[in-house]
Amino acid sequence: MRAQSEQMRAQAEQIREQAQRIREETRRATEEALRKVRVERPEIVMNPGGPFPPGQDHRTSVPPWQHEPAIPPEVVDITMMLTVGTAAVLILRPLMRAFANRFERRGAPPVAIPAEMSAQMHRLEQAIEAVAIEVERISEGQRYTTKLLAGRAAAGKEL
Helix, strand or coil: CHHHHHHHHHHHHHHHHHHHHHHHHHHHHHHHHHHHHHHHCCCCCCCCCCCCCCCCCCCCCCCCCCCCCCCCHHHHHHHHHHHHHHHHHHHHHHHHHHHHHHHHHHHCCCCCCCHHHHHHHHHHHHHHHHHHHHHHHHHHHHHHHHHHHHHHHHHHHHC
């Protein structure tokens, strides 16, 4: 048990040393890259110490950022096709159904009225004509009565 714990401590110490070496190598590589940039691209000024003192050139230029698009173009194409396809189905399906219904109705012969219904319609027409004739007689009677009353009123004024 004790031997295992000693072994684990030794492994942990080795891991710490490796991490420290990696940190130092990274720091050296970063400093070397910065030195190269300062030599190769003097127009890039790096001042981690804060604002520039008066009179010192403080122009900076940043190289363009080159990166891959976040979404691959194939995924964009597939998504676009699915979206357009869904929209086409949602819009065109009702239109096609309406055209199909119209086409089906166009070929059907007109519906014939049953004989019983035709007889009822004929009787209804006759009843309406009879009512119209009676209304006309009543209106003629009212006109005649109004004419007589107007004549009497005019005769009564003359006397």
